[in-house]
Amino acid sequence: MRKNLYINGHWEEGENYSELKSPYSREVIAEIAQASTVQVNKAVDSAQEAFSKMKRLSSFERSTILDQLVNLLTANKDKAAEIISLESAKPLKFSIAEVDRTIETYKFAAEEAKRISGEVLPIDAAKNGVNKIGFTIHEPIGVIAAITPFNFPMNLVAHKVGPAIAAGNTIVLKPASQTPLSAIFLAELLAQTDLPKGAFNLVTGSGRVVGDALVEHEKVKMVTFTGSPEVGKNIKTKAGLKRVSLELGSNAGLIIDKEVDIDSIIDKCVNAAFSNQGQVCISLQRIYVHEQIIEEFTRKFKERTDQLVLGDPLDINTDISALISEGDLSRAKTWIDEAITEGAVLTTGGVIENQVLRPTILSNVGNTSKVSCQEAFAPVVTVNKISSVDEAIQQINDSIFGLQAGIFTNNIANASQAIKHLEVGGVIINDVPTFRVDHMPYGGVKESGNCREGIKYAIEEMTELKLVVWNHN
Incomplete structure (x- = not known):
């Protein structure tokens, strides 16, 4: 069973395919497309083109798209759980719990899409601020590259895709090589929502090809990564001035x-x-x-x-x-x-x-x-x-x-x-x-990372703060 890339609202064949084996049975369960650098660039270009549509959506429209996804996931809970267990060997009882959490995470994202706001600033508290008022607004940052791990292949994806959509960004997702089926299933569901074509793109393949191409692409404005400290440090080195959000290791x-x-x-x-x-x-x-x-x-x-x-x-x-x-x-x-x-x-x-x-x-x-x-x-x-x-x-x-x-x-x-x-x-x-x-601020210090996930807090990292000063003179 071949599984393809999802770019600009269409399924696209890979130049090569790799066998995906069950960690438990060691049997081949799918053939996964391996994206080329050209295809990664195409996915980023599609996300960039779709950004103008995404940032024009109202918070109500973004929330509605996420609600649509919640309903689709709820209707397909059993299938989603079986996919997780098949590709990752997570016991089914825990996969069911992960799907429930994933649904809740997208619910939080739908709710937080309506709560993105700034603050009013007392500009006249300064001597030269008389007759001026200031306020801040949060604007979407642009194309976000999301690189996710195998251990929670649906919910940790949701912690990146959910706040990105809620904030009005576009996404290129690279899932872990061992667990692409959960991400492919997500793409199939998102295709049934009102999300603008090209706002979500899925590229599967190796970190050396797909991951590096995303991290180094000039149109990618933010990289959000969950995984090992070694890979996280490498991403931060290669990302330049991009915003980089890292959720890394632990020995709790x-x-x-x-x-x-x-x-x-x-x-x-x-x-x-x-x-x-x-x-x-x-x-x-x-x-x-x-x-x-x-x-x-x-x-x-x-x-x-x-x-x-x-x-x-x-x-x-x-x-x-x-x-x-x-x-x-x-x-x-x-x-x-x-x-x-x-x-x-x-x-x-x-x-x-x-x-x-x-x-x-x-x-x-x-x-x-x-x-x-x-x-x-x-x-x-x-x-x-x-x-x-x-x-x-x-x-x-x-x-x-x-x-x-x-x-x-x-x-x-x-x-x-x-x-x-x-x-x-x-x-x-x-x-x-x-x-x-999934709504608490989650993240660490030292080599455990440099960010806080939890929808509200991720949205803050996925938006730009813009200051407006209005002179009433």
């Missing part, structure tokens, strides 16, 4: 203070660590447990983890399936073995069964072990003992990343310490750091 930490009810948090911790095989930007990777309760926590955490069901992602009962590639499977296993060699204790997991890595818990892990200091992006979590919340905060901060962190505590002073001293973009009190709803 959780503090569990003494006197916390372990039974009430175990399910949250297991889900946070192993949902989507740990392939989540804010997957729970490091847990720091107070020494008074670490034995009880580790025992119950292991018991619940060992109950997870491994298998086919299209089976609704499956909890854990295959990692996105054989290379990631091999890397994760190597990191686990290295940590054990360096002194870590294997509590459970650490083995591969039918090409699926069993959920792995490691204890007594050093800060320099890869499973701790780098982004595992696999079903691997570390559990270490701490004697105080302050010690745990220092451990979490000893990282190149700073996306989100969490703390379970009954002590308001310790919660306040976490808020004040954790070097992250988001602090989650009495919940796991994997918590996210």
Whole structure:
């Protein structure tokens, strides 16, 4: 089954095609068009030409287009979820949840399209501002290149496409090479809305060809990227003076203070660590447990983890399936073995069964072990003992990343310490750091990125602020 490019409102064949295989079955599920540089340029030109139409649309019209998309997605929820599971090996129960979130994300975008506004400025507060009034307006920035990852192939696309349309921009989307089917399905749905022809374009292919061509194109005004820090840094280097929005890596930490009810948090911790095989930007990777309760926590955490069901992602009962590639499977296993060699204790997991890595818990892990200091992006979590919340905060901060962190505590002073001293973009009190709803400002510090997603906040980054000063003299 061949899948083509979507340029200027039409499906266009690629010069070459690449086989797309299921990460779980390893069977070929589609042939994906590989865009040439010429075709990428054509997509950008189409977006540039459509920009004049997009920026003339009223906020009501932009909101209506997004509402149309919401209705189409809602009517095709089951199909959308199956596509996600087929191409990414995300267990179906989590794919269904992703589609629900995607619908909600586009709903937020439809609502925020009607709320884009500026402010009135007291120009006469300055000595030479007498009889003058000032105000600001937000204008669409132009052509946006969106480069998205495999792990949430619908919802993380929505976090770029939704605010771009809401703000009146045009888009050229390059999805991850392993998960283009979700983006192609989106194009099929958008084609049924009132979105102007050329306002959304889809180009599939390699990062070296498609990604670089988009990043370096002079007509692209903004690049929005979610992925690895290495690729993000490369994009920022090549983008020149373009606006660049980067949502990058993490090794999210959780503090569990003494006197916390372990039974009430175990399910949250297991889900946070192993949902989507740990392939989540804010997957729970490091847990720091107070020494008074670490034995009880580790025992119950292991018991619940060992109950997870491994298998086919299209089976609704499956909890854990295959990692996105054989290379990631091999890397994760190597990191686990290295940590054990360096002194870590294997509590459970650490083995591969039918090409699926069993959920792995490691204890007594050093800060320099890869499973701790780098982004595992696999079903691997570390559990270490701490004697105080302050010690745990220092451990979490000893990282190149700073996306989100969490703390379970009954002590308001310790919660306040976490808020004040954790070097992250988001602090989650009495919940796991994997918590996210799609309208909150989401993003990090250090090598976790330089932006905030969440529709309202993304729209601010996708618009230009224009000042108007009116002289009444």
